[in-house]
Structure formats: C-alpha cells, structure tokens
Amino acid sequence: xxxxxxxxxxxxxxxxxxxxxxxxxxxxxxxxxxxxxxxxxxxxxxxxxxxxxxxxxxxxxxxxxxxxxxxxxxxxxxxxxxxxxxxxxxxxxxxxxxxxxxxxxxxxxxxxxxxxxxxxxxxxxxxxxxxxxxxxxxxxxxxxxxxxxxxxxxxxxxxxxxxxxxxxxxxxxxxxxxxxxxxxxxxxxxxxxxxxxxxxxxxxxxxxxxxxxxxxxxxxxxxxxxxxxxxxxxxxxxxxxxxxxxxxxxxxxxxxxxxxxxxxxxxxxxxxxxxxxxxxxxxxxxxxxxxxxxxxxxxxxxxxxxxxxxxxxxxxxxxxxxxxxxxxxxxxxxxxxxxxxxxxxxxxxxxxxxxxxxxxxxxxxxxxxxxxxxxxxxxxxx
Numbered sequence: 557x558x559x560x561x562x563x564x565x566x567x568x569x570x571x572x573x574x575x576x577x578x579x580x581x582x583x584x585x586x587x588x589x590x591x592x593x594x595x596x597x598x599x600x601x602x603x604x605x606x607x608x609x610x611x612x613x614x615x616x617x618x619x620x621x622x623x624x625x626x627x628x629x630x631x632x633x634x635x636x637x638x639x640x641x642x643x644x645x646x647x648x649x650x651x652x653x654x655x656x657x658x659x660x661x662x663x664x665x666x667x668x669x670x671x672x673x674x675x676x677x678x679x680x681x682x683x684x685x686x687x688x689x690x691x692x693x694x695x696x697x698x699x700x701x702x703x704x705x706x707x708x709x710x711x712x713x714x715x716x717x718x719x720x721x722x723x724x725x726x727x728x729x730x731x732x733x734x735x736x737x738x739x740x741x742x743x744x745x746x747x748x749x750x751x752x753x754x755x756x757x758x759x760x761x762x763x764x765x766x767x768x769x770x771x772x773x774x775x776x777x778x779x780x781x782x783x784x785x786x787x788x789x790x791x792x793x794x795x796x797x798x799x800x801x802x803x804x805x806x807x808x809x810x811x812x813x814x815x816x817x818x819x820x821x822x823x824x825x826x827x828x829x830x831x832x833x834x835x836x837x838x839x840x841x842x843x844x845x846x847x848x849x850x851x852x853x854x855x856x857x858x859x860x861x862x863x864x865x866x867x868x869x870x871x872x873x874x875x876x877x878x879x880x881x882x883x884x885x886x887x888x889x890x891x892x893x894x895x896x897x898x899x900x901x902x903x904x905x906x907x908x909x910x911x912x913x914x915x916x917x918x919x920x921x922x923x924x925x926x927x928x929x930x931x932x933x934x935x936x937x938x
Contacts, residue, residue, distance in 0.1 A: 593837040610661035619661035629657035681708035775811030867935035870912030884925040
C-alpha cells in the first residue's frame with residue numbers, strides 16, 4: 557500500500573445512501589438492484605474512484621474524497637437538508653490547508669465524530685488518523701487520535717462496530733497486512749491486539765466488518781483484486797473466506813466494499829487504472845454463502861504469491877513473496893476450465909511462465925505451493 561491511489565469522483569445530490577427510515581426509492585431515484593451488480597448513479601458518480609464512502613449512522617451525511625492538483629486528496633461532503641442533498645463542497649475542517657491530503661473518512665458509531673487520515677502537521681509521522689467532533693454549529697477542529705492507535709508509519713482509519721470495538725488494517729514494510737483489534741470506550745482506543753488469524757499479503761487490501769461483527773468482506777489480490785466474505789459461526793469462530801463469485805469479481809479490480817446503513821446493499825468499486833465505477837448489489841445473496849462449502853477456496857491462505865505483469869504479452873512471473881517455495885505447481889486453465897499448461901518448480905522464490913503460444917484472452921492461474929492452493933485470473937494480450 558505504499559503507492560497512494562486517490563479517490564477522484566463527482567457526487568451530486570447523493571440520495572442513494574439514506575437512513576433506514578427512508579424508502580428504497582430515495583436511492584438516487586434508482587431501482588434497487590437484485591443479485592446482479594449494476595453501476596450506481598452512472599454519469600453522476602464518475603472518474604477514478606478509490607476508496608469507500610462514509611455514510612453517517614442516520615444516513616443524512618456522506619463524505620468522500622476527490623483528487624486535485626498534485627494528487628492531493630480533498631475531503632468533500634453532502635448533507636440531506638430540507639428534503640434534498642446539498643451541493644458537494646469541501647469539508648470546513650480541512651479548509652485550513654488545501655495543499656495537504658485528507659482522506660478515508662469514517663463515522664464513529666454514534667455519528668458524533670468523524671475520523672479521517674491526514675498528512676497535516678502535528679501528527680506522529682506519516683499519515684495519521686485525526687478526528688473532528690460534532691458541535692452545535694458543525695464540526696470542531698481536527699484532533700490527532702494519538703497513540704496507541706496512531707504509529708510513526710502509515711495509519712488507516714478504524715472500522716467501528718455496535719459492540720464498541722474498532723478494527724484496523726495495518727501493514728508492515730513488506731506489505732504484509734494484519735487486522736488489529738481495539739476496544740473503543742468513550743472515544744478512547746485500547747492497546748491493539750491481533751485479530752484471529754486474518755493476515756494478508758496485498759498492497760491493495762481493504763476490509764469491511766459488519767456492525768454486528770458476523771461477517772467480514774475483504775478485497776484481496778496482487779494483480780487482479782477480488783472480494784471475499786468470511787462468516788462467523790454460532791460458536792463464534794471465523795470460517796474460511798469465500799470468493800463472492802463471478803458476478804462480483806471480474807478481471808478488473810473489485811474492491812473497497814461497504815454495506816449501506818440499512819444492510820440491504822453492498823457497494824464496491826470496479827475498475828483498473830484511471831477508469832472505475834461505483835457498483836451496488838443486493839446483500840440477499842450473502843445468506844446463500846453462509847453455508848457454502850470451502851472446496852476450491854484454499855487460494856485464500858495469506859495470498860503470498862504474486863503474479864506480474866498482468867495483463868501480459870506472453871511471459872509472466874510467479875513471485876513467492878514471503879518465503880521461497882520448496883515445491884510448487886502452476887496449472888493454467890481457460891475460463892471454461894480446460895487445463896492447457898502445467899509447470900513444476902522446486903526451491904525457488906520466483907518462476908517465469910510463457911503463454912506466448914496461446915490465443916489472447918483471459919486465463920486462470922492455479923498455483924499449489926507447499927500444500928496451499930491459490931488462484932488468480934490473468935489476461936494475455938498480443
């Protein structure tokens with residue numbers, strides 16, 4: 557996550573994300589989707605989108621980020637007042653210095669604080685998490701969240717739940733990420749603790765945790781990025797991550813998941829490079845996944861294998877990111893499931909595969925390394 561990609565989109569009158577008390581017809585006047593994702597407010601939410609929107613618990617405020625000159629992140633908002641949404645404008649509390657980046661807005665559970673990542677001076681180093689507190693006239697001045705939440709490195713905004721818990725995805729210098737757990741009491745963060753065994757390699761990882769803490773949605777991948785869901789069982793144990801399937805995941809980057817305050821719709825961003833769009837889909841298909849078998853889903857296993865370049869003109873490299881593989885097998889399949897190539901490697905940290913003799917198009921790379929199975933799509937261009 558060293559390279560900071562930026563949210564860049566316009567959002568006007570975003571009726572879409574409203575409170576539970578309001579009806580679906582207010583989702584920007586659009587017909588709510590079924591189990592097939594559709595673009596949300598196409599032509600209104602536009603540009604290179606990178607990040608999750610922040611929706612207030614009451615559903616009457618929304619914050620996002622746009623890119624301006626020199627790739628500065630600018631925090632924007634719209635508010636539902638007098639039966640309509642206000643025109644987008646820069647948040648008052650970041651107007652003191654418009655030359656620095658402010659991003660990743662997240663509301664506290666009661667909506668009385670708004671947390672965001674900022675490069676403003678007075679922090680602990682790098683990107684720190686700051687917050688503003690609601691007053692009678694709006695928001696107060698930014699306050700640094702401080703230790704133990706902030707570090708001297710790059711810090712990401714917290715994910716809050718109804719149980720006064722907060723979670724944070726944090727990366728080390730090798731881009732190995734861990735989901736940390738904090739107690740959040742009266743606006744104070746406890747010391748962090750490791751959360752279960754959720755550890756991922758991916759410079760593009762993002763996470764959403766449900767308010768009830770009964771499921772987690774991840775965006776995971778190295779070249780292509782897919783969304784996975786992980787459910788908590790009746791015994792309180794987390795199950796194996798499940799790929800959200802071909803309707804959600806494509807050969808593009810599908811990431812930045814967030815579920816609407818009413819729990820009815822999953823919003824996520826699909827795209828790669830300078831083109832991306834906000835999609836939404838009904839969450840009713842979550843129920844069908846809760847009891848899904850984990851067959852063929854072992855490709856999760858910490859995502860320690862990188863594939864690049866992707867797309868490729870023929871040759872691509874498998875990189876065993878954290879430790880060399882003692883034994884690995886790479887199987888290449890067509891999207892119809894036909895096996896077209898098998899390669900075996902011993903005691904290597906990387907390996908090159910040649911697809912130049914095959915027709916251009918999309919293929920599936922399955923790697924079995926030291927007993928762990930991993931899948932990713934690759935595009936062959938000529």
